[in-house]
Amino acid sequence: MLAFFDSLGMPEMILLVIVGLVLYGRNLPEAARNFGQVLAKFRRGFHEFKDQLDRDGQLREMKKVIDDAKRDVTSATAVPRAIADPGRALRDLTNDTLVSPINEPTTTTPPPPQQPPAD
Numbered sequence: 001m002l003a004f005f006d007s008l009g010m011p012e013m014i015l016l017v018i019v020g021l022v023l024y025g026r027n028l029p030e031a032a033r034n035f036g037q038v039l040a041k042f043r044r045g046f047h048e049f050k051d052q053l054d055r056d057g058q059l060r061e062m063k064k065v066i067d068d069a070k071r072d073v074t075s076a077t078a079v080p081r082a083i084a085d086p087g088r089a090l091r092d093l094t095n096d097t098l099v100s101p102i103n104e105p106t107t108t109t110p111p112p113p114q115q116p117p118a119d
Contacts, residue, residue: 008016024031 020028020031
């Protein structure tokens with residue numbers, strides 16, 4: 001914010017003071033005070049918004065960690081089920097294999113050689 005004031009020279013500052021006196025007259029100190037309060041509220045609101053975004057990011061990270069742990073627990077409990085019911089495990093594996101797409105290599109076969117016409 002102070003970088004803005006560094007770009008102003010003395011003539012510009014004098015002009016701003018004159019315009020302020022013409023527009024506000026004796027109310028210039030009160031107007032400056034109100035401007036400062038509005039600026040402070042704006043900064044406070046911006047910092048609260050930034051803090052909220054940081055908290056949301058942390059919540060997303062925690063949710064991801066919990067989902068990963070849930071997936072690990074589910075996969076760990078799937079092993080005893082496969083031992084207890086091997087038929088169901090084989091059926092599930094077969095279904096998964098049938099549903100998954102097959103990646104066949106795309107090869108083109110060359111056309112058969114043409115024979116010269118017999119006379």
